[in-house]
Amino acid sequence: MDAANRASANQAPPLVGHNVVTSDLALVEAVTRHGSADVVEDLTLLGLEAGTAEAREHGMLANRHHPELTPYDRYGNRVDEVVFHPSWHWLMERGIGHGLAATPWESDAPHPHVRRAAGFFAWSQTEPGHGCPISMTYAAVPALRADDAIAKEWTPLLASRRYDPGVRARTDKVGALAGMGMTEKQGGSDVRANVTQARPTSQDGTYTLHGHKWFTSAPMNDVFLVLAQAEAGVTCFVVARVLPDGTRNQLDIVRLKDKLGNRSNASSELELDGTVAQRLGDEGRGVRTIIEMVAATRLDCVLGSASLMRRALAEASWHVAHRSAFGSRLADKPLMQNVVADLAVESEAATALALRLAAAVDRPGDAHEAALRRIALPLAKFWVCKRTPFMVAEALECLGGNGYVEESGLPLLFRESPLNSIWEGSGNVNALDVLRALSREPEVLEAWITEVGLARGADERLDRAVDDTLALLGDSAGLEVGARRLAGQMAACLQGSLLVRCAPPEVADAFCASRLGTSFGGTFGMLSGGDLAAIVERTTPVP
Structure with missing residues (x-):
């Protein structure tokens, strides 16, 4: 074969080795405008890592190797676990480590939400799918503040910079991730049409949920905010994946969605049948x-x-x-x-x-x-x-x-x-x-x-x-x-x-x-x- 055919000419080299933050002048100027030059400096290491060949490769691998649902373990026990490729965990560990989840809500640093927004913007360029659980974890905290006691239980873990995957009780974790379960197949955006039932138990503020959730992304997260119909109407509930005594909550993953976009993130349908939940806020005020x-x-x-x-x-x-x-x-x-x-x-x-x-x-x-x-x-x-x-x-x-x-x-x-x-x-x-x-x-x-x-x-x-x-x-x-x-x-x-x-x-x-x-x-x-x-x-x- 001719040597000219064995090597490429006039091809752009891979876009790697640049700082995703500092090479973006529009981003730098916006962060400086709404934050400070110190915030830009604080994001420099994130920008460097986001622009590496390693980050690019992990983003590709996380989408090439799809999450896999394991409903039962080898002994026939229902476990409902999703197994992710190591590249997913690599991306998650660094996204959480850079403070892109709920860290701003607990931060004393100046301009924490501008810093986090710029970091999320830059780091998401490595791969978009893993931004979903990071985003929901960030977003859960202001809603959890509807109940001081529940917020105090979960916020420190959601704000942690330590990625701690695995199905364990909250008290056994150094970091946690949050998700949400709002939509149902008959209603979509019309959440007031939800039919999932919330039945009160003898314990004050505790209910069991019974129904089907049409879209729940990142079902391996540790806690979910879920809407269901209580006696007074649509109500918001907190659902832990693992109960305080260490037993798994009744959270059955029916299937993973076959989606158009990223394949790295697991979006699922859930069935709730006696799922233990804590009421968040007043009955009928879920929205x-x-x-x-x-x-x-x-x-x-x-x-x-x-x-x-x-x-x-x-x-x-x-x-x-x-x-x-x-x-x-x-x-x-x-x-x-x-x-x-x-x-x-x-x-x-x-x-x-x-x-x-x-x-x-x-x-x-x-x-x-x-x-x-x-x-x-x-x-x-x-x-x-x-x-x-x-x-x-x-x-x-x-x-x-x-x-x-x-x-x-x-x-x-x-x-x-x-x-x-x-x-x-x-x-x-x-x-x-x-x-x-x-x-x-x-x-x-x-x-x-x-x-x-x-x-x-x-x-x-x-x-x-x-x-x-x-x-x-x-x-x-x-x-x-x-x-x-x-x-x-x-x-x-x-x-x-x-x-x-x-x-x-x-x-x-x-x-x-x-x-x-x-x-x-x-x-x-x-x-x-x-x-x-x-x-x-x-x-x-x-x-």
Whole structure:
């Protein structure tokens, strides 16, 4: 065989050996803006590890070797255990070790939620599936605070930086993970249609649950927040996988789901038949009790989608910087510059909005921040997660045929890209939640107006978009049918305000020209004018 056929030329090297945090200027600037340079410094080791060849390999292996359900042990005892590949445990150990689970709720350090959000954003680029149990563990703590005694039992373990897998009682563990069981097959997002029954026992606050849960991810977690029907209506319960006396709770895993996206995480159906549970909050107030968990997981949906965008963008910009065609580098071709710059604008807008929401969590006593978080979470959840599949698909195309093979990592990102638009409420659910908030909590509109108003006068396109969006609110008859349009415009205005105030002028200008007051619908690479080469250079990872 000819020597030229035995070695490849004009191929981009693997994207490894870079710092996923410090090579992302949009992330660094957002963390510094809402936190400090010290927070960026604290995340440097995480960024280094996330950019290693080892992390990339473990991410691939965790998805190549699927979790396996073991319903019975060799002696015929019901055990309902899920066995994961060692790469899953490698990823989990480091994610937990970097403080990405519930650590911020117990932290005395400045800006703990901004730090955690940036770390979750960066570390999730290694592999998206293991972020699910980490996210639910983070989100469980504010809901558990509905009962001081239960919160004191579980929070220190959920906030631990030690990954301690295995089915054991809480008192025998140095770290724990949390999950949730909300949806059922007949109701989906309509949790008030749940039929799982909660029957009180002779012990105060203790019930047994009887029913079927349609989606419960990470069934090997240690504790779950579950919704069930008590006498007074939908109620929230805490279900430990192992009871205090060391016996296994009645938590039967019916099957693992065969999903579209990642294969590393085990999503399951559970049957509850006499499952012991503690009531969390008042009977009939289950949705209100668990809503704080939902809010926190919605934030992670935004962060997760922004992370997918950034990983896809990094792969695309890296590839075109190292691949030549028709006489020059792809990155120097005007049309390719247009595409990558457009992808970079989308990614930076998502990153800026996600970190702004995390900053609101760091200011729990601030009325403006609370109101902004209430309206901006469903807005961002709707818009950023809805934009992700289009963006990832375009990034994949930048690699051509190389992007269509599993070894590139892009097919996994593409399959994963619709997930966060469905998890914790589909697009319609979040758009309608925006209407609900606007109709019931007038302070949220004031918070949105205040936030976008911080950029008032800086860009006339943004000013017009804000005015046009407010005009939509005057059409009360068409609000529901136009809820998606309203949510998209409100979210884009928030992104535009952040970029106009904080991003380089070329990024802000490209965003306002292409996303505000236009018919922009998903095709990238249609920017007109501006310093596109500077945007591409800003976003390309540097080893």
